[in-house]
Amino acid sequence: MDISARSMLLCLDDYEVTARELLNKAAYEYIASGAADEKTLKANRAAFDEIEILPQVLVDVSSIDTSRTIFGRKHDYPILLAPTGYHRLFHERGEIESVYGANRSNTTLIASTFSTVSFEAMQRASAAPLWFQLYMQRDRGFTRELVRRVTEAGCEAICLTVDLAVNSPRDRELRAGFELPAGMVRENLIDMGRETASAAHSGGVGMLYNQVRAPNVTWKDVEWLRDELTIPLLLKGVLRPEDAETARQLGCDGVIVSNHGGRALDGVPSTMSMLPKIADKVGGSLALFLDGGIRRGTDVFAALAMGADAVMVGRSYLYALAVDGAEGIERMMAILKTEFEMAMGLAGCTALSTIERAMLQMRPAR
Template identity: 45%
Template structure:
């Protein structure tokens, strides 16, 4: 699929991963050189002043690992079972829209890498690749991310399509009834180029809206929120499927409890990668609050800010069952296609296992709150 960009505007993907890429963040300059300024603004930017975007990662540095020594590490493992899916390690590829902006093979390359590396992948509703086509090509556990659309009948059909294609869970994004103020995208004048579309939404009836006139309420006067999903819609959607449903975008204990009461099988602590409301709680700061409100066996995942295997370790210590990564694999996808995504998964898994071994944790369940200290 073409990005619609002149070839002279971006460098081609790497044919070989250079040895100087030793950590996932090393991919960023290579990715930027291979994206248009508009695509780079879309993937790398956040909302408003991007405070939350930066805090999502920086908050990890406030927690310090407390190692244990001389422990038996001979039978170490990072295997994890979650919602009926078995994973080799607790790192999933988060749903990211429009991946053909980053690489011509888009989500197909990401799924190829996840399949090769034994990782899970969550496909975005707004993917550049048809959900059924991707399911036929992938051998990794697939979950489907869903925005509840104003066209509820189409939403129900989309859920059935995901079920029939073999997806193992639904991830409902609940923190974006409208887009945040993405100033970096605005300054870059981002729009989807010709040849890239949200293929899974073909045929949907789009709700008619109107722009507020000067002097009117710009959001509440525009009709944008008239059909925004509510907890009643979550209960309705759960009744439409036999798949486990996770709610992505939970930051408060109160909403975590409401999710459980509504019948959600798990929650994902997320602030949309800092792309919706700037100034909100970093995900790692929200994680222990959400974890404490829920039963110990209730699945909680973390999405946002993970850049190192030690970050994964810290998230697990604070109560996450697994983490999702977004920008790290998208930048690797842009730089080197499927090989780059596979390399990022390998780097993070290696760093996690090294951290576990040096902290005296042979299994994921050995990673406890006592493994960390906040200064």
Template identity: 55%
Template sequence: MSQRLVNLDDYEAAARSLLDEQAFEYVASGAGSETTLRANRTAFDDLELLPRMLHDVSRIDTTVELFGKIHSLPVLLAPTGYHRLMHPLGELETILGANMADCTLVAANFATETFVSVQAQAARPQWFQMYVQSDRTFTRDLLQEVLSAGCEAVCVTVDQPVNAIRDREARIGFELPKGMERANLKRLGSAVAGAAHSPQGFHIYNAVRASDLTWKDLEWLRGECPVPLMLKGILHPDDAVMAQQSGCDGIIVSNHGGRALDGVQSTIAALPAIVEAVGPGMTVLMDGGIRRGTDVVKALALGAKAVLLGRPYLFGLAVDGAAGVARVVNLLRMECQIAMGLLGCQDLSQIQPQLLHRKR
């Protein structure tokens, strides 16, 4: 079936037909009325490409250097929770697909397999997404555990200190299947590792992440983390500058895939002001709405060093396991190469703002 799926949207449609309603809606849905979820996609349509002609594109190079390491494509697999909803082997199957596609997985804090077990199967070091816990000692111990296992970079997600409103999840009564836990949090006990994804009733706080995280905690975490440290979930230029001043190595412009606060700016719209605020010395990545190679090119033209891909690789995992993950990445790779060739770009350094025109 995979050979008949010719783009990333095809994988979503195929996954919808294969997954049960709870699993599909958990991945596909967004916060509130899903205004931001839609904007993450439609904002790309407001950016038109301006090709340049008669450039030698007989060699097209998509490699990018991030924190001294070479990546074959400016695309990483974003941290996404609960992969066993998509496939019985969960993240252990995902990492095989990442290996096949020569792509880095940013392992999720809420994974259904531990970072250590997944890293043991990884062809290249993973990055790790960190939710700081109320128990800071546990947070420090978990950080040391992933670092000892070979973690290459840490991404601290900061954009959801309280629960989000997700109407579609609420309507179907989404809950984690019996026996499914957050493997990285097991040492906190079953009350946390197996806690409800969204507590019932009128609760805005959740046992699985701290709501009291501040810039002071970030300074503490910076001191505990010898590898590159990034903040994920930045939309305001002032926060980007504060991250820079706090010693962070990079930021990920993100609105949680439209899953946190509805009505916020799309990430591609927020990106230019953040890039301008921090200047060239800060590594800026972004996620949200990436579905085509042209989306990757547009993000790079606006100053992102690379992008993170979320929902599409989960749909690939659901459709065809590791092979589906790899094919989703390789479809995006081919589309990036084609877009670069038709724009007249031999390598990523030639993707500049002058190749874009904003419709409105």
């Protein structure tokens, strides 16, 4: 990408516009779309529009500290890269390029079960430990072996995704004819056989169950997994405060307030509307993350004020990967981080601990 084109990429949404021009329609639709009527997809963004920030003036902000320690590791800023599948659709080196982007951005990438490069290869390429997102497999023996493998490779935390027990209606994906291209497989699942590893992505009309995601995962499995692991366990896809509380009671280390970016059950609330309720229930007793619709530094600020310890971005880094590889991710994350620092400075905050809920108000009805 030439320098003048790159210099016109000023905010995260600019990456989507450019990626849309570069990607084939099916790949773009796979990233951009949500489930069914996309009510939840839209709600995630709309929730941020309803929040106003009340800045404190006349605070010395000549030094701003955005760092936070998560599971014993210091993060320069509280933004991680959410797990997403099939990066080879967006860049020829796939997840390896994403690893480089995460490394250059000094942030943590959560590798998806559905990556097109194995976790081991990703971790070997990475200068820092990765996290792994787990879709529990029907074969619990295989699942045990998978978490053992990724832990041995250097993984620092496991995120068990709990919001996609069955397929969701992906009308836009299906209309665009999205499927895993021939020759592209979920490398982490290759030991279950090439056919399984390349099974249909979301099935199609009338396909309720998915071959590569177990539909029978319960709290018993969470306890089982907790006992198998020697590294932190997070549940990804929690929206109910009661479920967050159960996760805490069962010894989970973190919860990711997420609705899968509006790609699972359509009609569930935005993540931002549930975050304060979950923070009130379990905040401070386990690590709390939020994803869904983070596009601006002010969104990061609002999520932290509502009780998140850190946020994750999904679609935006895939667009950046498609546009400019690792450099794209680096620049996109620099934009988001700087916007966040600007939000802190302009709101009179010098450390993450000074960002409080009292600094927000809901937009008055018009």
